[in-house]
Amino acid sequence: MNRLALTDADKNVRDWFVEEAKGLGCQVCVDEMGNIWATRPGMSTPSGLPPVMMGSHLDTQPRGGRYDGILGIMAGLEVLRSLEETGTKTWRPIGIVCWTNEEGARFPISMVSSGVWTGCVPLSTAHSLTEVFASGGPGEEKGGGRKTIRQELERIGYLGEQKCDWREMPMAAHFELHIEQGPILESSGKKKVGVVVESQAYKWFTVEVEGREAHTGTTPYNQRADALMAAAEIIRHARALGEKDGRGILVSVEVFQVYPGSVNTIPGRVGFSFDVRSASTEALSSFVSTLRPELEKVAANAQHNSLPCKITRWEETTDSPAQLFHAKCIAAVTQSALSVLAEEVGGDTKRAKELVQENMTSGAGHDSVYTAKRCPTSMIFVPSKGGISHHPEEFTSEEDCVRGARVLLEGVVRFDRD
Amino acid sequence: MNRLALTDADKNVRDWFVEEAKGLGCQVCVDEMGNIWATRPGMSTPSGLPPVMMGSHLDTQPRGGRYDGILGIMAGLEVLRSLEETGTKTWRPIGIVCWTNEEGARFPISMVSSGVWTGCVPLSTAHSLTEVFASGGPGEEKGGGRKTIRQELERIGYLGEQKCDWREMPMAAHFELHIEQGPILESSGKKKVGVVVESQAYKWFTVEVEGREAHTGTTPYNQRADALMAAAEIIRHARALGEKDGRGILVSVEVFQVYPGSVNTIPGRVGFSFDVRSASTEALSSFVSTLRPELEKVAANAQHNSLPCKITRWEETTDSPAQLFHAKCIAAVTQSALSVLAEEVGGDTKRAKELVQENMTSGAGHDSVYTAKRCPTSMIFVPSKGGISHHPEEFTSEEDCVRGARVLLEGVVRFDRD
Numbered sequence: 001m002n003r004l005a006l007t008d009a010d011k012n013v014r015d016w017f018v019e020e021a022k023g024l025g026c027q028v029c030v031d032e033m034g035n036i037w038a039t040r041p042g043m044s045t046p047s048g049l050p051p052v053m054m055g056s057h058l059d060t061q062p063r064g065g066r067y068d069g070i071l072g073i074m075a076g077l078e079v080l081r082s083l084e085e086t087g088t089k090t091w092r093p094i095g096i097v098c099w100t101n102e103e104g105a106r107f108p109i110s111m112v113s114s115g116v117w118t119g120c121v122p123l124s125t126a127h128s129l130t131e132v133f134a135s136g137g138p139g140e141e142k143g144g145g146r147k148t149i150r151q152e153l154e155r156i157g158y159l160g161e162q163k164c165d166w167r168e169m170p171m172a173a174h175f176e177l178h179i180e181q182g183p184i185l186e187s188s189g190k191k192k193v194g195v196v197v198e199s200q201a202y203k204w205f206t207v208e209v210e211g212r213e214a215h216t217g218t219t220p221y222n223q224r225a226d227a228l229m230a231a232a233e234i235i236r237h238a239r240a241l242g243e244k245d246g247r248g249i250l251v252s253v254e255v256f257q258v259y260p261g262s263v264n265t266i267p268g269r270v271g272f273s274f275d276v277r278s279a280s281t282e283a284l285s286s287f288v289s290t291l292r293p294e295l296e297k298v299a300a301n302a303q304h305n306s307l308p309c310k311i312t313r314w315e316e317t318t319d320s321p322a323q324l325f326h327a328k329c330i331a332a333v334t335q336s337a338l339s340v341l342a343e344e345v346g347g348d349t350k351r352a353k354e355l356v357q358e359n360m361t362s363g364a365g366h367d368s369v370y371t372a373k374r375c376p377t378s379m380i381f382v383p384s385k386g387g388i389s390h391h392p393e394e395f396t397s398e399e400d401c402v403r404g405a406r407v408l409l410e411g412v413v414r415f416d417r418d
Numbered sequence: 419m420n421r422l423a424l425t426d427a428d429k430n431v432r433d434w435f436v437e438e439a440k441g442l443g444c445q446v447c448v449d450e451m452g453n454i455w456a457t458r459p460g461m462s463t464p465s466g467l468p469p470v471m472m473g474s475h476l477d478t479q480p481r482g483g484r485y486d487g488i489l490g491i492m493a494g495l496e497v498l499r500s501l502e503e504t505g506t507k508t509w510r511p512i513g514i515v516c517w518t519n520e521e522g523a524r525f526p527i528s529m530v531s532s533g534v535w536t537g538c539v540p541l542s543t544a545h546s547l548t549e550v551f552a553s554g555g556p557g558e559e560k561g562g563g564r565k566t567i568r569q570e571l572e573r574i575g576y577l578g579e580q581k582c583d584w585r586e587m588p589m590a591a592h593f594e595l596h597i598e599q600g601p602i603l604e605s606s607g608k609k610k611v612g613v614v615v616e617s618q619a620y621k622w623f624t625v626e627v628e629g630r631e632a633h634t635g636t637t638p639y640n641q642r643a644d645a646l647m648a649a650a651e652i653i654r655h656a657r658a659l660g661e662k663d664g665r666g667i668l669v670s671v672e673v674f675q676v677y678p679g680s681v682n683t684i685p686g687r688v689g690f691s692f693d694v695r696s697a698s699t700e701a702l703s704s705f706v707s708t709l710r711p712e713l714e715k716v717a718a719n720a721q722h723n724s725l726p727c728k729i730t731r732w733e734e735t736t737d738s739p740a741q742l743f744h745a746k747c748i749a750a751v752t753q754s755a756l757s758v759l760a761e762e763v764g765g766d767t768k769r770a771k772e773l774v775q776e777n778m779t780s781g782a783g784h785d786s787v788y789t790a791k792r793c794p795t796s797m798i799f800v801p802s803k804g805g806i807s808h809h810p811e812e813f814t815s816e817e818d819c820v821r822g823a824r825v826l827l828e829g830v831v832r833f834d835r836d
């Protein structure tokens with residue numbers, strides 16, 4: 001599944017979602033970030049109480065998977081369908097919000113739209129965010145031909161008029177069902193449902209290293225400032241620093257572009273992204289503050305260069321501190337998980353408790369991390385086979401998906417009644 | 419200067435060249451590789467003697483330079499202009515051949531068209547050669563949207579009907595004036611002209627490393643098969659092997675693409691090119707035969723991966739053995755260089771000799787390396803400032819360019835009269 005945000009494929013699934021939601025009697029509204037808000041009226045609707053929302057996203061990574069985000073939206077529709085079919089009336093409106101570009105795969109700020117909603121990401125920053133890859137590939141000049149979020153929202157017809165702002169579109173709560181994307185539920189004795197109480201911190205950086213282009217056949221080793229050799233040493237050094245840090249620092253390097261991209265020209269410039277994470281916001285900050293000076297030394301003295309390279313860009317593009325979720329939402333999810341599982345195991349509450357993993361930390365970021373800053377929020381995790389995500393083999397069984405949807409339904413209803 | 423082969427910019431300069439050559443009374447013919455053959459008739463023309471050709475190329479690297487190849491063609495035009503203006507008649511026809519895609523920068527076989535002319539590269543291989551970068555950038559599937567040489571020849575109107583074959587388009591000799599692209603002339607006592615007697619051997623490879631995509635935030639270090647970390651170790655190891663080999667092995671890595679190219683997905687696949695050179699064909703062969711097994715070990719056991727990566731592709735895309743040039747052409751160039759310089763220094767032949775660098779080896783490949791297999795060939799080098807090439811700062815002074823053109827003129831005439 002390749003459904004990068006705001007592509008034609010994304011437009012198609014959005015159109016489908018809007019139809020489905022309208023078919024379930026929802027009011028549908030699109031905001032200026034293209035977030036789709038579908039709400040089913042509640043008994044309090046005339047008095048204007050804010051809705052309880054189930055949020056997640058429909059965009060994917062370039063090569064998968066089929067559950068990350070999508071499960072939360074599909075389950076949300078199933079919850080509304082169940083409420084409709086059983087004629088259940090809720091006190092508050094209950095709805096679904098589909099957040100735009102959660103992955104950050106095409107436009108490199110993850111959860112950018114929930115970030116705008118909370119006021120953490122300025123609308124202008126989000127609208128002018130440009131896609132990671134220009135249409136012409138790495139040989140092109142920087143920025144050439146790249147589309148912005150706003151251009152692509154307009155192109156697919158999802159640039160709404162509604163302000164994307166927590167004060168204008170308030171929520172009573174935000175619940176998100178998501179696949180775990182990691183190995184914990186599966187490896188810790190086959191837990192079935194996870195209650196997420198916090199998310200780890202992460203930062204993204206865009207970095208550029210410059211050396212000097214030269215002819216591969218006529219430039220002796222002692223006259224080279226090979227930006228690729230420098231970058232190779234830099235990224236390995238950063239990983240080694242992360243590994244030996246001891247504070248659970250995860251360093252990864254991904255988007256990686258080498259210029260000018262010609263077989264007989266020694267690379268003169270390399271651009272790449274760092275993704276650095278830790279459960280502790282403080283540990284993360286302290287680690288990254290020492291990272292750049294360390295890596296500048298490597299650039300200047302890389303083992304395979306005689307001439308120095310330089311780090312010419314070091315831009316923090318995402319800063320997502322660790323976030324605690326809300327006790328009331330956590331309680332609603334915990335009780336619902338226990339009740340759903342108890343029913344499954346014939347009322348054996350002790351066994352049910354064993355099947356629920358409480359106090360989980362999310363390794364990934366989610367829109368819930370932002371919404372938690374402005375309204376009561378928590379998340380429900382279901383198992384990911386082999387802990388694999390952002391990969392075509394990402395898989396969660398039908399049974400686990402259904403169970404997650406039931407916990408979501410009960411959690412939302414419980415919160416509403418409380 | 420960015421004039422990749424067979425782009426619109428290349429078409430423009432070709433059109434200009436054809437006009438110039440026709441204006442000088444040349445017959446112009448385009449062959450099935452888009453090589454342009456412009457010949458000025460000689461006295462022997464009715465009897466069909468093959469022409470003496472001055473060959474080089476008009477395509478460039480993605481970011482430069484303005485002399486590499488272009489000087490040889492411009493000087494060729496100047497030679498023909500001088501012959502015209504002085505009413506000089508030659509015995510054989512004298513001409514210019516503009517070879518297509520010499521750089522190998524856009525279509526990754528360098529000197530591909532002189533390779534076809536000699537019969538070393540099959541026409542079908544050359545015609546179906548695809549450009550290095552797809553229009554959609556690294557996130558795209560392999561091969562998507564890439565153009566072939568044949569498609570681009572057709573598009574710009576330079577797919578000729580003449581067969582590109584040394585038997586059908588024979589040459590009496592091939593002379594090439596070129597900038598040195600390296601530091602030798604400049605650093606060895608300000609030599610002014612180089613007489614090239616051979617070229618070093620080189621091979622190009624396209625390599626792919628596969629690991630497993632995974633989520634950067636949820637995948638612990640001990641569950642990673644990060645293709646980028648493996649590739650970084652592989653290319654550094656290859657460089658280290660080249661450095662310590664002791665047989666003048668130059669290892670470089672350039673075109674480098676990382677998939678899927680998303681900030682929060684650990685890279686699952688990396689593709690890159692190796693360029694490996696040595697003055698000795700045998701040393702080069704023996705070095706590359708040990709390279710792949712060495713690097714496979716690194717892929718499987720990279721320091722920063724707990725799970726193995728694999729080398730899944732190892733394709734030799736260019737094989738250019740070391741080549742000796744022809745004694746008769748070398749003699750014509752040597753005598754011409756000495757005569758041009760003697761004239762400059764007022765007849766002081768001893769001083770003139772000091773200004774000529776004999777017995778040079780070309781570090782770069784040139785179309786002359788192929789033509790030398792089928793007809794007498796040699797090259798003339800002029801200095802490159804700072805030895806810099808394949809870089810916007812590539813520079814050769816006007817004086818050096820003019821001197822080179824004079825040596826070319828005399829060399830061609832000398833060969834013709836001999």
Ligand SMILES: NC(=O)NCCC(=O)O
Pocket residue numbers: 068102103104110111181363364365366633635682
């Ligand atoms: N759930 C998920 O993969 N979100 C993307 C944000 C992140 O990189 O953690």
Ligand SMILES: NC(=O)NCCC(=O)O
Pocket residue numbers: 215217264486520521522528529599781782783784
């Ligand atoms: N002259 C030149 O840069 N030719 C390209 C072929 C090579 O890579 O050496």
